[in-house]
Amino acid sequence: MKTDIANRCALITGASKGMGKAIAHGLAREGVDICIVARNEETLASTAKDIESETGVRVFWKTGDVSKPSDIRDIFNFACEKLGKVDILLNNAGGPKPGNLLSLSEDDWSAAIDQTLRSVIRLTTLAVPGMMERKWGRIITITSTVAKEPSATMVLSATTRAGVTAFTKSLSSDLAPQGITVNTVGPGGVLTDRLRGLLEIRSKSEDIPLDNLLHENQKIIPMGRYASPDEIADYVVFLCSERGRYITGTALCVDGGLTKGVF
Ligand code: NAD
Numbered sequence: 339m340k341t342d343i344a345n346r347c348a349l350i351t352g353a354s355k356g357m358g359k360a361i362a363h364g365l366a367r368e369g370v371d372i373c374i375v376a377r378n379e380e381t382l383a384s385t386a387k388d389i390e391s392e393t394g395v396r397v398f399w400k401t402g403d404v405s406k407p408s409d410i411r412d413i414f415n416f417a418c419e420k421l422g423k424v425d426i427l428l429n430n431a432g433g434p435k436p437g438n439l440l441s442l443s444e445d446d447w448s449a450a451i452d453q454t455l456r457s458v459i460r461l462t463t464l465a466v467p468g469m470m471e472r473k474w475g476r477i478i479t480i481t482s483t484v485a486k487e488p489s490a491t492m493v494l495s496a497t498t499r500a501g502v503t504a505f506t507k508s509l510s511s512d513l514a515p516q517g518i519t520v521n522t523v524g525p526g527g528v529l530t531d532r533l534r535g536l537l538e539i540r541s542k543s544e545d546i547p548l549d550n551l552l553h554e555n556q557k558i559i560p561m562g563r564y565a566s567p568d569e570i571a572d573y574v575v576f577l578c579s580e581r582g583r584y585i586t587g588t589a590l591c592v593d594g595g596l597t598k599g600v601f
Contacts, residue, residue: 341579344369347421348578351404351413351461352430354381356530357480360567361428364575366393370426373398373417396421404431404457405449414464423472426578427465429458429479429502433532434494436539446494454498459505462520466513475518476578479506480570483526483597485589499524503589510587519586521577526593527556529564560595 348365352358354376362374366389374389374397376382382399390397398420402409417424434450435442458479469475481499488496503522510520527533537555541548556564573592576582591597 339576339579339581341368341575341581343426343579346425346578347371347373347417347423348426348428349373349375349414349417349421349424349461349465350426350428350430351375351402351457352432352480353428354378354385356532357525357528357567357570358428358430359385360571361430361574362397363389363392364568364571365426365428365578366390366395366397368575368579369393369395370578371396371421373400373421373424375400375402375404375413377401377403404429404461405453407456407460410457410460410464414461418468423468424465425469425472425474426476427461427478428574429461429477431457433482434492434498436492436536437494438490439493442494450494450498451501454495455501455505458502462505462509466509466518469518470513470516473517475513475516476582477506477509477513477518477520478574478577479522481522481524481589483524483591483593485522485524486591486599486601487597506589507587514586517583519577519583521586522589523570523574523577524589524591524593524597525565525570526591526596527559527561527564528567528570530567533564558596559593563594565592565594 350362353362353374386397386399400416402413484496485499
């Protein structure tokens with residue numbers, strides 16, 4: 339399938355590892371020049387080097403924390419300066435901490451809202467004017483299955499992801515006439531450091547060996563296996579491509595059948 343995005347430029351946050359890295363790699367393989375962002379310089383620089391040497395596209399990197407407004411401005415200015423434009427904005431970062439209502443503090447709520455919801459609003463606000471001028475854009479945010487199927491122990495994630503999903507839907511009708519699509523992608527069961535970290539917390543608190551939890555958790559996925567980050571990236575690349583031009587305002591879960599709702 340021809341994606342026809344070789345002349346495009348993408349800003350991808352949370353991209354030193356996991357799904358963000360796989361998405362950056364996937365877009366670079368289609369000839370998209372990229373700017374990747376994460377907090378850890380060493381991992382980020384090494385990811386950038388890997389992608390550049392494999393694909394030959396221009397790869398820029400910038401350290402930054404998307405929960406901080408000043409970092410967001412620096413990240414966006416850097417991307418515009420190096421790439422010349424941002425056609426594709428991929429919003430991603432680590433997920434909020436797990437826990438149910440009474441285990442969470444005021445600071446936990448502020449941190450989750452800043453990192454997961456406000457970062458998306460801030461970056462999108464910066465990216466939209468240029469996309470409108472050029473009459474082309476793709477804005478995609480990585481959310482979670484809990485946006486559709488909330489869980490009591492992931493209340494920070496469920497609440498903020500639902501906010502991102504509503505924000506995305508709100509924007510989509512405004513931006514559709516401008517050639518800009520806005521979508522969320524809800525992953526589930528992707529074996530990354532994030533998933534492993536959540537299971538490690540459970541393993542300690544419930545005193546269950548990690549391997550048992552990994553096995554149990556896999557069994558509840560209808561596909562019967564975890565996803566690799568590339569399987570999420572494949573769908574994101576499709577959404578970014580010319581082939582995905584009529585898809586906007588959606589919140590699709592790429593989760594091996596994990597979520598049980600119809601919509
Ligand atoms: P990961 O931990 O492998 O990667 C997260 C990336 O984001 C890393 O590059 C990290 O350095 C970066 N990052 C974290 N916080 C940041 C910040 N404040 N500013 C800038 N960069 C930051 O995680 P992943 O599994 O690829 O998850 C990506 C997103 O998908 C997360 O929000 C996660 O909660 C969500 N998610 C994952 C799964 C899964 O099955 N893995 C399921 C549902 C939702």
